[in-house]
Amino acid sequence: MAHWLFKTEPSEYSYADLVRDKRAVWEGVANATALIHLRKIVPGDVVVVYHTGNEKSAVALASVKRGAYADPKLDDPKRVVVDLVPTKPLAKPVPLAAFKADTVLATTDLVRISRLSVVPLTPEHFARILKLSGTSA
């Protein structure tokens, strides 16, 4: 089971939308590096949902329901998507500033590669996010 962080612009699709929909196809990832990560994702992987824009905070946990498959709306096998279901919100969000200030989380690609929308997390990163958010797994 791997851990990932997905960025989303909350005015376009937020964690609240995922809760409302109960399940979502995570589409629209076009960046080559992000797609490399996305292709490795399998059911049961854990996803930290991160809101960009004004919020700039990790806000919730979600779970992968269906692993990487070609986007049925596109005629391009490289453009894969995954299906997510909501798990729960973080007890308190973890802002980007906290990632940068934390010695463990400063090594995430969220900080190092600011434009990457699908970010791999190590188990240590994930545990640290849970701790800083006051959330139990």
Place this chain on the structure above:
DNA sequence: GCCAACGTTGGC
């Protein structure tokens, strides 16, 4: 609104 950091495109 600006800019840094990339990624992509197209001319050569």
Place this chain on the structure above:
DNA sequence: GCCAACGTTGGC
């Protein structure tokens, strides 16, 4: 295959 120009993302 290189690289300049341009577009996009996302933080500030």
